[in-house]
Amino acid sequence: MPSGNILVADDDAAIRTVLNQALSRAGYEVRLTSNAATLWRWVAQGEGDLVITDVVMPDENAFDLLPRIKKLRPDLPVIVMSAQNTFMTAIRASERGAYEYLPKPFDLKELITIVGRALAEPKQKRADKDGQPDQEGIPLVGRSPAMQDIYRVLARLMQTDLTVMITGESGTGKELVARALHDYGKRRNGPFVAINMAAIPRDLIESELFGHEKGAFTGAASRSAGRFEQAEGGTLFLDEIGDMPMDAQTRLLRVLQQGEYTTVGGRTPIKTDVRIVAATNKDLRQLINQGLFREDLYFRLNVVPIRLPPLRERSEDIPDLVRHFFSLAEKEGLPAKQIEQAALDKLRRYRWPGNIRELENLIRRLAALYPQDVITGGVIEQELAQPTLVNEPQEKGGDEGLSHSVEKHLTAYFDEFGDNLPPPGLYHRILREVEYPLISAALAATRGNQIKAAELLGVNRNTLRKKIRDLDIQVIRSSR
Missing domain, CATH: 3.40.50.300 (P-loop containing nucleotide triphosphate hydrolases)
Structure with a gap:
């Protein structure tokens, strides 16, 4: 059976209970506290072989306590837990000398494995893990399990x-x-x-x-x-x-x-x-x-x-990403926007073939072109509607061809602005939005053969290559 004294600090009584049971069953002695002051007193008295602490506690943030712990007892491994599951949380934990960062909710089996590894590691190796100065900014956004795994890998790779x-x-x-x-x-x-x-x-x-x-x-x-x-x-x-x-x-x-x-x-x-x-x-x-x-x-x-x-595998991150991109757009001088839940639900159900880049471009477009302060589900549905690339069979008396569909879409778009006009440059914005699906469809129809796709579109091959590069279109070649 493993042995060791584990100090646990978390202001959530349920978390303390679960950790106490799991660590005790694994053979460890456990001491529990709900505040940073008691944890620091235990550490200063030389107690504990390992610390497990939440970041946010009533009296002190663990990130402020960690440097003092590492200075006093550099060989004491500290595992940091947090419900604030961002990239910067993982980085700050690493910079301040934490042995490991675990996002909440965490897997108990994984925690027990990490505890065993930390206690088995030579003390000198743990003591040599120096933190680095803090950095500002949030380069990555998302709290999904997939992103948490990436944050933890990146934190380990930084040094x-x-x-x-x-x-x-x-x-x-x-x-x-x-x-x-x-x-x-x-x-x-x-x-x-x-x-x-x-x-x-x-x-x-x-x-x-x-x-x-x-x-x-x-x-x-x-x-x-x-x-x-x-x-x-x-x-x-x-x-x-x-x-x-x-x-x-x-x-x-x-x-x-x-x-x-x-x-x-x-x-x-x-x-x-x-x-x-x-x-x-x-x-x-x-x-x-x-x-x-x-x-x-x-x-x-x-x-x-x-x-x-891909974004479709981490759709739970879309609300955070939307708020992040709206914030960036506002800092660039575009109007501040909010978005209703129905609109977020539609965004989460969309497949996002262009991934985060496509979402960012959509948010910038919403901020620039729509006058209302709150983006509705109807606006999102209109924006995500994929125009048909060929005329479909018409019902009797109907004329719902491609040209008519585009005209209806643009009419509705202009109606959003009332008596005002949208920002200049509409021709090139619309042209760019049509080019991407048009070229993608032509490449798909020709199985990635750019020569045939250029002939199909009636453009020069070099022109097509430039468009593919400028629009960042992925060319998938088929051997069929």
């Missing part, structure tokens, strides 16, 4: 240089996670440099990454620093890593293996000190099977995998 692979659909916030790893990590004082492999011509990627010497190729009139050189001492974010050409993959593998690279046209190896964070919305395993991605590079990049769930 490491481990390579991270972020996967997820387009629009799920992969760059936001990469920036959080940098801004709250030990490289925060260094540069954060991002490069999107899908947005750069394939024959220029090596030069963009590693730089080139004067005369290395036609047009290279002078030496140019690459992204590795620009990111020295900081973080290099390799977005859409699945679009990297094989030659560039080979050079990147050398950097990860040996910590050095050569510029295009150069001969002298250059030592590098950067943290690599990669991201993709593609299945790299499938690309490996197709011979399009190096398996050895995959294993070098996939040291710590983080999967970002």
Whole structure:
């Protein structure tokens, strides 16, 4: 049986009872208190082998108490619990030296496992976990179980240089996670440099990454620093890593293996000190099977995998995200808005093919274009209505074709403004909203073949490629 004395502090009597029963059954001695003052007295007297404490207590916040505990008894592990389940809660717990952060409600089996691991860990290793200065801002939003798991992983990664692979659909916030790893990590004082492999011509990627010497190729009139050189001492974010050409993959593998690279046209190896964070919305395993991605590079990049769930898998986060985006819009000078529950319910039932990016764009549109202070369910239903891309069979005497449907939608839109007119730029806003589903449907109909899709749409292939890039449309190719 395990042994140890556990100090538990929580102002909720039910939580104290549950923890007492679970820890006692596991073989531990337990002391319970409802306030921080008693907990501090016990710690100062040298009692307890481990502390479990809630963040918010009647007399003191645990985040204010933690530094004193770590200063007095640096080897005493402290597990922090909180119902304020945000990214910053996890980060603050890590910064102040907590051994672990657990969002409420928590799993008792997981808690018992963490307690056992903490007590078994050498004291010196626990004492070496120094906290870092607090940071302001909320880079990630959401309280769903999926996001709580991500917060806890990020908190553990902040003071490491481990390579991270972020996967997820387009629009799920992969760059936001990469920036959080940098801004709250030990490289925060260094540069954060991002490069999107899908947005750069394939024959220029090596030069963009590693730089080139004067005369290395036609047009290279002078030496140019690459992204590795620009990111020295900081973080290099390799977005859409699945679009990297094989030659560039080979050079990147050398950097990860040996910590050095050569510029295009150069001969002298250059030592590098950067943290690599990669991201993709593609299945790299499938690309490996197709011979399009190096398996050895995959294993070098996939040291710590983080999967970002699509918004449809974390719909309980939508109310928090909506309030967050309305707040950002207000700070940018747009009118303040509120949203009724019926509207939130409709947002939660929507599938969100564009994920968080689509939701953010919708909220900005609502803030900019609608005069009412409260967004209703009817407005959301109108905004989320998907126009039919082809004329459907008409009933007798009807003319509900695409043009008529669009006209009705725009008429209702103008009616919302009464005698006033909406903000300028309506043509381009409407055009952009129509282009996304139109191009997506054409690509789906041609199974991802951009040449055929361009012919179907009647546009130049280069124009289509630019639109795909600008609108951030995911191209899924089918072998059927």
